[in-house]
Amino acid sequence: MFCTVLHLSVQLLAQTQPDITGLWRGTMYNDTTQRFLKYEIAISEKNGKLIGYTHTYFILDDKEYHGVKKTKIKIRGEKIIIEDIGLIANNYPISPAKGVHQLDVLTLEIKEDTMTLTGSFSTNQTKLYRSLTGNIIVKRKTNFSQSALLPHLQELGLIDELSFIKEEKMKRTIAIPILEPVFKEQQITNTAEIKSIPEVKKQTVIQPISKLQERVVVKNNTTIKQAQEVVKVVTIEKTLPGTQTIITQPEPIKVNVAIKSAIDIENRAIETIQSVNYISDSLVLTLFDNGEIDGDTVSVLMNGAVIMPMVGLSTNAIKKTIYTKDIKDSIKIVMYAETLGIFPPNTGLLIVNDGTDRYEIRFSGDLKKNAAIVFRKKNN
Numbered sequence: 001m002f003c004t005v006l007h008l009s010v011q012l013l014a015q016t017q018p019d020i021t022g023l024w025r026g027t028m029y030n031d032t033t034q035r036f037l038k039y040e041i042a043i044s045e046k047n048g049k050l051i052g053y054t055h056t057y058f059i060l061d062d063k064e065y066h067g068v069k070k071t072k073i074k075i076r077g078e079k080i081i082i083e084d085i086g087l088i089a090n091n092y093p094i095s096p097a098k099g100v101h102q103l104d105v106l107t108l109e110i111k112e113d114t115m116t117l118t119g120s121f122s123t124n125q126t127k128l129y130r131s132l133t134g135n136i137i138v139k140r141k142t143n144f145s146q147s148a149l150l151p152h153l154q155e156l157g158l159i160d161e162l163s164f165i166k167e168e169k170m171k172r173t174i175a176i177p178i179l180e181p182v183f184k185e186q187q188i189t190n191t192a193e194i195k196s197i198p199e200v201k202k203q204t205v206i207q208p209i210s211k212l213q214e215r216v217v218v219k220n221n222t223t224i225k226q227a228q229e230v231v232k233v234v235t236i237e238k239t240l241p242g243t244q245t246i247i248t249q250p251e252p253i254k255v256n257v258a259i260k261s262a263i264d265i266e267n268r269a270i271e272t273i274q275s276v277n278y279i280s281d282s283l284v285l286t287l288f289d290n291g292e293i294d295g296d297t298v299s300v301l302m303n304g305a306v307i308m309p310m311v312g313l314s315t316n317a318i319k320k321t322i323y324t325k326d327i328k329d330s331i332k333i334v335m336y337a338e339t340l341g342i343f344p345p346n347t348g349l350l351i352v353n354d355g356t357d358r359y360e361i362r363f364s365g366d367l368k369k370n371a372a373i374v375f376r377k378k379n380n
Helices: 002-016 149-155
Strands: 022-030 035-046 049-060 063-076 079-090 102-111 114-123 133-141 202-219 222-239 244-248 269-278 282-289 297-302 305-312 318-323 331-339 346-354 357-365 369-377
Touching: 022 114, 035 133, 035 149, 049 079, 049 149, 063 149, 079 114, 269 346, 269 357, 282 297, 282 305, 297 346, 305 318, 331 346, 331 357, 357 369
Parallel strands: 269 369
Antiparallel strands: 022 035, 022 133, 035 049, 049 063, 063 079, 079 102, 102 114, 114 133, 202 222, 222 244, 282 318, 282 346, 297 305, 297 331, 331 369, 346 357
């Protein structure tokens, strides 16, 4: 009888425990540096246990740096404990500190349809580094299109480990959200802020790639033969013992100047993924890759005209200023995938600076579909 009651109590407790698996996005505040960093957590269930991954990134001197960690997750009473096991991908400018791990102690809050995890984080103290502390706030998201973490996991071959990813994978919602400015831009100004990140040993191999791409386009009963020469050198860094591959530092792809950009634009579907209300007479567009650097190239169109042809996406910023003073209607920016790189699809991060406001838009495309962002001037 006692065993039956105990078993029933365990069942009821499991039923009342909310499901915390999913994608959580928000910010991390470092007490020492007094800076916010973007922070994402993917929580998954495997064989009755919770596992996960975290992602942080920052921009230093117009270069994007990121780190992806694998974590173990436990629920202790009302607290959710997330402890990192180690880095599985990063491109930090200096070697992260050895033996330093981050511990998040978070509390779940549910208000109507919003689930929020809030709490503190700390790192362990070592002989060389003292403990860092700070606060975390992340909200669970059902629309994965603006995730910075999932493209990395997809390209690292880990996306299928996430229990909340269905067969359709990262299917976008129909609604097109209006972006609000993210917190004011706070760029990292020195490398001291990342010294607490555990080190991952790597080995480097130079892999030259040279190939000729050729396509035949038929327009108005006229056949046009076009060739594109692609030459690039990538540095392949493998985390020992070689279970994951990280591709970094590609040289810009050299393209035959005779090749036209966005040649197949009329035959591709265009999906509007975001709508932005702006106030300035000029907007600064900045492009980065949104995953592992693998040779993605895009052309950017503004109201049908190519303004950035054949751009090779990487961790280095590629900027373009567009002037909006004389534009009466909306501005439609289309991200046209020219190549998909080694890990399809083509993914990127577009940062838009509108005066003091800043928007971050993550896009994805392939050879059948382009992503579009619509800009509309705010009424004074």
